[in-house]
Amino acid sequence: MKPKTARKKPVILITNDDGITAPGIQNLVEAVKDLGKIVVVAPDKPQSGMGHAITIGNPLRLHPVQLFKDIEAWQCTGTPVDCVKLAVDKVLHRKPDLCLSGINHGSNHSINVIYSGTMSAAVEAAIESIPSVGLSLMDYSLEADFSASRKYARIIVEHLLQNRIDKHLILNVNIPALPDTLIKGLRICRQAYAKYEEDFVERNDPTGRKYYWLTGRFVNFDKGKDTDVWALEHNYVSVVPVQFDLTNYVLKTKLEKTWKL
Amino acid sequence: MKPKTARKKPVILITNDDGITAPGIQNLVEAVKDLGKIVVVAPDKPQSGMGHAITIGNPLRLHPVQLFKDIEAWQCTGTPVDCVKLAVDKVLHRKPDLCLSGINHGSNHSINVIYSGTMSAAVEAAIESIPSVGLSLMDYSLEADFSASRKYARIIVEHLLQNRIDKHLILNVNIPALPDTLIKGLRICRQAYAKYEEDFVERNDPTGRKYYWLTGRFVNFDKGKDTDVWALEHNYVSVVPVQFDLTNYVLKTKLEKTWKL
Numbered sequence: 252m253k254p255k256t257a258r259k260k261p262v263i264l265i266t267n268d269d270g271i272t273a274p275g276i277q278n279l280v281e282a283v284k285d286l287g288k289i290v291v292v293a294p295d296k297p298q299s300g301m302g303h304a305i306t307i308g309n310p311l312r313l314h315p316v317q318l319f320k321d322i323e324a325w326q327c328t329g330t331p332v333d334c335v336k337l338a339v340d341k342v343l344h345r346k347p348d349l350c351l352s353g354i355n356h357g358s359n360h361s362i363n364v365i366y367s368g369t370m371s372a373a374v375e376a377a378i379e380s381i382p383s384v385g386l387s388l389m390d391y392s393l394e395a396d397f398s399a400s401r402k403y404a405r406i407i408v409e410h411l412l413q414n415r416i417d418k419h420l421i422l423n424v425n426i427p428a429l430p431d432t433l434i435k436g437l438r439i440c441r442q443a444y445a446k447y448e449e450d451f452v453e454r455n456d457p458t459g460r461k462y463y464w465l466t467g468r469f470v471n472f473d474k475g476k477d478t479d480v481w482a483l484e485h486n487y488v489s490v491v492p493v494q495f496d497l498t499n500y501v502l503k504t505k506l507e508k509t510w511k512l
Numbered sequence: 513m514k515p516k517t518a519r520k521k522p523v524i525l526i527t528n529d530d531g532i533t534a535p536g537i538q539n540l541v542e543a544v545k546d547l548g549k550i551v552v553v554a555p556d557k558p559q560s561g562m563g564h565a566i567t568i569g570n571p572l573r574l575h576p577v578q579l580f581k582d583i584e585a586w587q588c589t590g591t592p593v594d595c596v597k598l599a600v601d602k603v604l605h606r607k608p609d610l611c612l613s614g615i616n617h618g619s620n621h622s623i624n625v626i627y628s629g630t631m632s633a634a635v636e637a638a639i640e641s642i643p644s645v646g647l648s649l650m651d652y653s654l655e656a657d658f659s660a661s662r663k664y665a666r667i668i669v670e671h672l673l674q675n676r677i678d679k680h681l682i683l684n685v686n687i688p689a690l691p692d693t694l695i696k697g698l699r700i701c702r703q704a705y706a707k708y709e710e711d712f713v714e715r716n717d718p719t720g721r722k723y724y725w726l727t728g729r730f731v732n733f734d735k736g737k738d739t740d741v742w743a744l745e746h747n748y749v750s751v752v753p754v755q756f757d758l759t760n761y762v763l764k765t766k767l768e769k770t771w772k773l
Contacts, residue, residue, distance in 0.1 A: 302593070303563030303626045310715070310723040332563070332627075336710045337724060362639060364758050365564045366593075374758075378623060378707055410771065420763065439767045441759040446639055449597045454571070462571040463598060492763035497625050497635075498702040502681065502753035506700045510671065 261287040261348035268298045268331045268368025275354035280319050282401035283408045291324035292338035301368040304330045331372035350376035353386035354400050360425045360479040361445035382420040390428035399431040403488050421493040438487035443478035445471035522548040522609035529559045529592045529629025536615035541580050543662035544669045552585035553599035562629040565591045592633035611637035614647035615661050621686045621740040622706035634682050643681040651689035660692040664749050682754040699748035704739035706732035
């Protein structure tokens with residue numbers, strides 16, 4: 252007989268923006284698979300830079316895939332945010348206990364949180380009252396070493412499962428591209444004001460017409476030592492708590508005082 | 513001889529997410545065209561729900577169009593955020609003094625600020641130190657009456673041009689679908705915690721395979737009288753100051769205290 256106090260395994264939804272075949276999501280599943288019942292719903296193709304895009308004018312498809320040993324997995328034709336919505340409504344038929352997104356190939360610190368499909372999936376989960384964590388390794392390559400990332404993913408997930416957490420919790424976790432022995436640990440941070448300075452590359456197609464490639468140079472305007480950029484530069488894993496209330500309360504108070512309505 | 517104190521006309525960049533042929537952007541241009549030098553750079557097709565998506569794996573095109581009398585206008589193959597980036601780097605070759613996005617056909621209050629291409633264009637401008645305003649009329653139809661929207665767009669732009677404003681200012685302005693005589697005025701608000709409860713419609717294609725359409729029911733979980741949803745329900749134009757720092761500072765302080773790192 253099962254003891255009455257036996258806790259059910261938590262349900263953990265895993266998604267990403269690099270697509271379901273990316274090594275990063277494989278590593279995330281491996282890192283946490285014994286901590287809960289894992290279900291994967293992820294895009295069928297790369298969706299980097301998709302931000303919080305949702306699919307409005309087109310229908311979505313969902314196909315089961317056998318990419319992860321003994322784990323239910325579905326690939327979706329939509330964006331990372333679509334994946335979270337479809338997972339809750341049509342795959343799980345309930346809210347999971349936790350949503351993990353990643354491990355992204357490449358950083359999502361500072362302003363990248365806004366452009367990132369990885370982080371937008373996490374934000375979407377929290378909007379739907381599912382605590383969530385987005386994880387990104389600062390290495391774009393397909394052969395990136397995810398061992399330190401796996402260790403920290405597990406530490407964070409264990410902590411969240413063992414403690415009472417806010418249903419709207421979102422963590423933006425970035426891991427330096429370093430061997431575990433060189434990483435100094437976790438550091439709670441704020442989002443740095445650091446961004447890309449755009450510089451489009453202009454080219455001509457074979458018929459002579461111009462086209463543009465988005466490129467950019469990363470610039471940190473923020474000298475604070477409490478930022479994610481500072482933490483990563485000093486070999487910490489950065490953890491930024493994120494919110495989806497975008498109200499600028501400081502400006503709100505100021506406008507209420509100064510704007511004669 | 514021009515007096516030395518003569519102020520140059522401010523440069524106003526106008527974009528949207530419904531596409532450059534939408535009546536909403538035509539109305540916005542008409543509403544403010546004598547207040548500055550207007551340049552339009554907008555998507556060549558509808559981009560609703562694109563959030564803060566940027567185009568990474570594909571090049572972008574920019575084509576001049578003659579849709580607005582005596583006003584320089586370009587249509588872009590990218591997202592609303594791409595339009596802002598390209599406008600600054602390749603059309604204006606400088607930061608405009610103000611960026612306006614809209615007038616959107618349909619509301620962008622509460623959580624919609626995150627999904628909205630209209631608001632993401634405004635947010636992108638502010639990230640690039642360009643004060644910005646996103647405007648949305650609560651009427652989806654192509655035949656919507658924009659007269660009250662035009663009036664309020666003008667009031668807001670005049671106010672911003674006459675006053676010293678923060679370079680990171682973003683305003684999310686929503687206008688009720690009412691005749692001007694019934695609108696009670698502007699109201700500074702916070703973003704309501706109100707969202708769509710998803711319910712995907714499941715269908716079968718002619719070969720019997722399933723596909724899904726995103727639909728949803730709007731639910732307001734927020735009973736505050738200081739929200740945009742409350743203001744709109746009470747016939748005010750809602751003005752929510754928005755920010756791009758997504759750090760949850762309350763949770764940051766809490767985690768710093770409770771999380772043994």
